[in-house]
Amino acid sequence: MTNTSTRTVCLCFGLECQVSFDATDFITLDLINRDQKLPEWARERLPAMLKSGVIERVARKYILSRKFYEFVNKKGVYTRKRGLDRETNKQLLLKHIRDNRKEGSRLQDLMQVLPALSRRQVQALLAELKSQNEVRMVGKTSAAKWYPHVEDALSNDGE
Numbered sequence: 001m002t003n004t005s006t007r008t009v010c011l012c013f014g015l016e017c018q019v020s021f022d023a024t025d026f027i028t029l030d031l032i033n034r035d036q037k038l039p040e041w042a043r044e045r046l047p048a049m050l051k052s053g054v055i056e057r058v059a060r061k062y063i064l065s066r067k068f069y070e071f072v073n074k075k076g077v078y079t080r081k082r083g084l085d086r087e088t089n090k091q092l093l094l095k096h097i098r099d100n101r102k103e104g105s106r107l108q109d110l111m112q113v114l115p116a117l118s119r120r121q122v123q124a125l126l127a128e129l130k131s132q133n134e135v136r137m138v139g140k141t142s143a144a145k146w147y148p149h150v151e152d153a154l155s156n157d158g159e
Helices: 024-034 044-054 066-071 076-080 086-099 107-113 119-131 149-155
Strands: 007-012 018-023 055-058 060-063 135-138 145-148
Touching: 018 044, 024 044, 024 060, 044 055, 044 086, 055 076, 055 135, 066 076, 086 119, 086 135, 086 145, 107 119, 119 135
Parallel strands: none
Antiparallel strands: 007 018, 055 060, 135 145
16 A cells, blocks of 8 residues: 655745645646646645735736745746736836837737737726826727827927
């Protein structure tokens, strides 16, 4: 008869907590770290891992937590995996639109500014900027171009 029990390992992030992991937890963390799809048995462990603070949910995906990356001294990797916040993304789009105010910016160009986001996510950010009177769209469909709001474009013509 073989012993199929798993060994428990404890990790501590500073003095805050002690978390126990078994082999399946380490496999789950590895899958999350490699951005791979989680099988059902791994998804069952997510609530406990979220509660322990070893992973975080970002939109529809899971990443290793800030605490984890601080513990392994890789804070920059956390920032890259987490992505930029919504306001930063909007400012990047707005900067690109302003920098290209004369010729306008097509959606495909704006998607290159934020390659980690889907088409729908970029469109949602543009809709927010439009509702805030920061940008305006000229044209329809794929031929449409984005420009700074009229007053913004006029005040920046002297640059």
